[in-house]
Amino acid sequence: MSLVKTSYGRRSFLKSTAMAGGGLMLGFSWLASCKPSPEQVLDMPKEWFEINGYLKIGDNGLVTIMSPNPEIGQNVKTSMPMLVAEELDVDWKKVIVEQAPLNTDIFTRQIAGGSQSIRQGWDGLRMAGASAKQMLKEAAAKEWEVPVSEITTKESMIYHEGSGKSAEYGEMASKAANIAVPEEVELKDKSNFSIIGTSRKNVDGKKIVTGKPLFGLDYREEGMLTAMIIHPPAFGMKLKSLDASEAKGMSGIKDVFKFKTFEDGHTYGMFDETAFPEMIAVVGESVWQVMNARKKVKAEWEPFESHSNTFMGWSGDNTFEKAVPAGKENSPAHVEKMKKVAVQSAETVRKDGDPEKAFKNAAKVIERSYTAPFLAHNTMEPMNFFANVTDTEAKLVGPIQTPEFMEKSIAARLGLPLDKIDLQMTRQGGGFGRRLYGHFVVEAAVISKEMKAPVKLVYTREDDMSYGNYRPAYHALYRAALDEDNNLIGFHVRAGGIPESPLFANRFPAGAIENYLAESWTIDSNITVGAFRAPRSNFIAGAEQSFLDEVAEAAGKDPIEFRLDLLDKAQKAPVGENNDYEAKRYAGVLKLVREKSNWENGAGENVHRGVSAYFCHNSYVANVLDLVMEDDKPVVEKVYCAVDCGIVVNPIAATNLVEGGSVDGIGHAMFSGLTFKDGVPEQKNFDRYRLIRHSEAPKAIDVHFVKSDIDPTGLGEPPFPPIMGALANALYKATGQRHYDQPYISNKEIIG
Amino acid sequence: MSNYTININGKDKQVDVDPSTPMLWVLRDHLQMVGTKFGCGIAQCGACTIHIDDVAVRSCQLPVSAVGDQEITTIEGLSEEGDHPVQQAWLEHDVPQCGYCQAGQIMSATALLKNNPNPSDTDIDQAMNGNICRCGTYTRIKAAIKTAAKTV
Numbered sequence: 001m002s003l004v005k006t007s008y009g010r011r012s013f014l015k016s017t018a019m020a021g022g023g024l025m026l027g028f029s030w031l032a033s034c035k036p037s038p039e040q041v042l043d044m045p046k047e048w049f050e051i052n053g054y055l056k057i058g059d060n061g062l063v064t065i066m067s068p069n070p071e072i073g074q075n076v077k078t079s080m081p082m083l084v085a086e087e088l089d090v091d092w093k094k095v096i097v098e099q100a101p102l103n104t105d106i107f108t109r110q111i112a113g114g115s116q117s118i119r120q121g122w123d124g125l126r127m128a129g130a131s132a133k134q135m136l137k138e139a140a141a142k143e144w145e146v147p148v149s150e151i152t153t154k155e156s157m158i159y160h161e162g163s164g165k166s167a168e169y170g171e172m173a174s175k176a177a178n179i180a181v182p183e184e185v186e187l188k189d190k191s192n193f194s195i196i197g198t199s200r201k202n203v204d205g206k207k208i209v210t211g212k213p214l215f216g217l218d219y220r221e222e223g224m225l226t227a228m229i230i231h232p233p234a235f236g237m238k239l240k241s242l243d244a245s246e247a248k249g250m251s252g253i254k255d256v257f258k259f260k261t262f263e264d265g266h267t268y269g270m271f272d273e274t275a276f277p278e279m280i281a282v283v284g285e286s287v288w289q290v291m292n293a294r295k296k297v298k299a300e301w302e303p304f305e306s307h308s309n310t311f312m313g314w315s316g317d318n319t320f321e322k323a324v325p326a327g328k329e330n331s332p333a334h335v336e337k338m339k340k341v342a343v344q345s346a347e348t349v350r351k352d353g354d355p356e357k358a359f360k361n362a363a364k365v366i367e368r369s370y371t372a373p374f375l376a377h378n379t380m381e382p383m384n385f386f387a388n389v390t391d392t393e394a395k396l397v398g399p400i401q402t403p404e405f406m407e408k409s410i411a412a413r414l415g416l417p418l419d420k421i422d423l424q425m426t427r428q429g430g431g432f433g434r435r436l437y438g439h440f441v442v443e444a445a446v447i448s449k450e451m452k453a454p455v456k457l458v459y460t461r462e463d464d465m466s467y468g469n470y471r472p473a474y475h476a477l478y479r480a481a482l483d484e485d486n487n488l489i490g491f492h493v494r495a496g497g498i499p500e501s502p503l504f505a506n507r508f509p510a511g512a513i514e515n516y517l518a519e520s521w522t523i524d525s526n527i528t529v530g531a532f533r534a535p536r537s538n539f540i541a542g543a544e545q546s547f548l549d550e551v552a553e554a555a556g557k558d559p560i561e562f563r564l565d566l567l568d569k570a571q572k573a574p575v576g577e578n579n580d581y582e583a584k585r586y587a588g589v590l591k592l593v594r595e596k597s598n599w600e601n602g603a604g605e606n607v608h609r610g611v612s613a614y615f616c617h618n619s620y621v622a623n624v625l626d627l628v629m630e631d632d633k634p635v636v637e638k639v640y641c642a643v644d645c646g647i648v649v650n651p652i653a654a655t656n657l658v659e660g661g662s663v664d665g666i667g668h669a670m671f672s673g674l675t676f677k678d679g680v681p682e683q684k685n686f687d688r689y690r691l692i693r694h695s696e697a698p699k700a701i702d703v704h705f706v707k708s709d710i711d712p713t714g715l716g717e718p719p720f721p722p723i724m725g726a727l728a729n730a731l732y733k734a735t736g737q738r739h740y741d742q743p744y745i746s747n748k749e750i751i752g
Numbered sequence: 753m754s755n756y757t758i759n760i761n762g763k764d765k766q767v768d769v770d771p772s773t774p775m776l777w778v779l780r781d782h783l784q785m786v787g788t789k790f791g792c793g794i795a796q797c798g799a800c801t802i803h804i805d806d807v808a809v810r811s812c813q814l815p816v817s818a819v820g821d822q823e824i825t826t827i828e829g830l831s832e833e834g835d836h837p838v839q840q841a842w843l844e845h846d847v848p849q850c851g852y853c854q855a856g857q858i859m860s861a862t863a864l865l866k867n868n869p870n871p872s873d874t875d876i877d878q879a880m881n882g883n884i885c886r887c888g889t890y891t892r893i894k895a896a897i898k899t900a901a902k903t904v
């Protein structure tokens with residue numbers, strides 16, 4: 001057991017005074033208002049007692065735990081409350097989970113991004129549980145007139161062994177609510193965990209499989225109108241004129257108007273990025289009516305001039321400029337431009353030793369280039385948001401990964417104080433980074449204000465795909481220098497993209513090679529981009545891991561052995577400073593995947609395997625991928641994943657995330673890409689934008705976690721990038737051809 | 753606008769809508785049955801799958817005027833208590849990630865098992881290929897279908 005001060009998130013533990021007398025908690029939000037499912041053995045309590053901001057206990061022992069962060073499919077709504085429940089010593093069967101309101105005074109960092117929810121919530125959530133347990137114990141000690149040190153708890157029961165007394169949590173809840181918040185609490189020793197590390201099913205599972213209203217698109221209020229947007233048909237264009245006369249007269253249509261999401265000269269918030277700050281809104285009674293009216297709106301568009309937008313930095317007190325060049329861009333020209341820039345030297349981000357000399361003296365130099373296209377996030381639930389804005393306040397409900405940022409953007413745009421903005425989070429039909437950028441929240445608010453009515457803004461798939469903050473297009477050039485004995489004596493990466501570079505200069509193999517050079521470049525674009533599951537890693541991992549495979553082959557070494565040798569060097573005698581990985585843990589996942597895939601003995605006849613490993617978002621993942629060729633088509637037979645994310649909080653969900661990340665990585669590397677013609681995205685729906693489907697998914701995925709008692713790190717992103725390298729390397733084995741350009745299989749052609 | 757009486761989950765429902773309105777939006781906008789999801793609107797993703805006389809149909813491409821007296825089942829009507837063997841198998845395998853595609857996946861899977869109680873991997877791939885899961889839960893879906901096949 002360890003004693004910790006509760007100073008972290010101290011405010012979290014201040015009881016709401018309104019509740020201190022044991023009054024009834026505010027009614028459940030609409031999300032939780034569905035009838036409790038039959039397996040909830042307990043009825044709803046008559047009274048709830050709020051112990052701290054994270055939890056309340058009912059008089060019958062039912063416990064409601066607030067899940068602070070946005071749920072986008074990464075399962076935080078189950079795994080974050082598990083951390084609270086562990087320290088509370090509550091019977092998990094008596095727990096119900098509610099999505100917490102946006103309240104950064106109570107809950108810190110209510111963001112879904114960077115795979116940080118569990119890692120950053122680890123201490124605070126356990127403390128919330130532990131302090132509530134302490135208050136229950138103190139309440140019992142007082143009641144029974146025994147020392148609190150003699151009180152024990154287990155599965156929602158409080159015991160005093162000496163007197164033989166016991167009570168359920170529910171019996172002590174009202175008294176615990178009046179106990180002062182402890183200054184210090186004890187946290188369990190990891191060896192005593194009974195919830196953390198055990199598989200707990202998705203708390204929303206039943207609601208999902210029965211079609212209950214959970215998602216933003218499902219939300220409705222009385223008198224709500226439906227709004228849709230019409231955006232410029234191409235990046236690089238803006239609205240010139242609008243003729244809405246015909247559309248306005250159509251059945252069910254309330255209004256058609258142009259609006260500005262942000263005023264000219266506005267300083268954009270960190271997550272306000274939008275390609276189209278001025279658009280047309282079509283508002284009516286129902287989706288189908290609005291969809292039809294949209295077709296009758298006549299608008300003229302014109303190219304915009306080059307300009308720049310001012311953005312607020314992460315801290316909120318610095319700003320930076322983003323260039324927005326004029327023009328209608330084309331994908332083939334993008335590729336040509338990237339190729340040209342890639343042969344020139346670029347900004348040096350890291351240099352160790354004397355790379356120039358190493359390459360001059362090399363017996364063998366290997367040089368390869370890799371590319372990847374723009375990607376659309378394509379969350380299954382398209383962008384949408386509910387807004388009800390009046391002169392004095394605004395209510396917003398929907399799926400957003402950055403509620404605390406968007407709350408500020410809304411307040412600024414509407415000229416309302418922050419405390420008049422009520423922003424509620426729904427379950428989200430996928431995030432993948434797309435819902436970090438909440439221009440659609442602001443759009444909904446502006447439209448509602450104009451209509452003086454509650455509206456739900458709904459994007460079609462076409463809107464969603466053609467108005468994105470996409471994964472950038474990337475290019476990476478790699479060079480390796482081998483000496484006569486096939487030792488890797490020099491390494492050079494020059495990476496860039498439109499409009500962002502994918503380079504991580506301090507990641508492996510930096511630190512493992514004496515002479516190392518990393519360079520970075522960018523090309524401006526008016527195509528808006530943003531974070532996409534494992535930003536930058538989602539390209540550079542596959543490129544680097546394909547290249548290392550080729551270098552290992554040229555050096556005549558086994559690809560796992562080759563990597564382990566380098567990691568051994570990085571561990572024993574690291575080169576340079578700031579190496580951004582732990583070589584030992586990196587090697588650990590490679591060794592585990594080697595063992596589990598029975599690498600030494602091979603996969604069997606006609607089965608082709610590739611390996612890769614990568615570190616990002618604080619976690620390590622290694623893959624071995626087996627594929628066979630059937631009728632000239634690659635079929636992924638099996639994927640082995642070895643993962644080190646520290647303590648695994650919820651194994652069944654963690655395994656699901658790793659499986660999903662693997663499928664996602666294979667899918668995007670193999671099939672997906674967004675191309676532009678004269679600024680217009682050429683894929684606008686799933687008929688032309690290819691996502692992986694059932695028949696293309698791996699037949700089996702075998703997930704193994706490194707046993708660890710290191711504090712947990714993220715899992716939403718790390719399983720996604722490395723698999724692309726394993727796939728490329730297996731494809732090479734199967735076809736004899738290296739694959740340098742994603743997607744490896746375009747819409748029509750078949751490789752091989 | 754026209755009046756339609758449609759049999760949904762065993763009950764007759766009345767709506768007054770344009771004849772071209774897809775069943776997807778009749779369900780979601782007019783009947784407030786939002787279990788059936790919107791994903792693409794062009795029969796490419798399967799999120800909107802419902803049953804018409806036990807056959808899986810993409811409701812985004814089915815105008816209300818074409819329904820007639822055929823019987824519609826939606827995810828809400830698959831079982832009274834949410835305990836259809838396919839739903840139970842989904843829970844047992846803890847299939848959902850974001851969960852958005854899963855109603856459509858379940859409707860496609862139940863239609864498959866109705867017609868083919870013991871599907872092979874290839875049968876499953878064929879029947880389910882129209883249902884995209886952006887979160888990549890395909891291997892779990894397949895396992896859940898096999899579990900359900902044992903009890904259906």
Ligand code: FES
Nearest residue numbers: 791792793798812
């Ligand atoms: S919404 Fe009908 S198939 Fe996608």
Ligand code: FES
Nearest residue numbers: 850851885886887
């Ligand atoms: S679970 Fe998210 S799309 Fe399938």
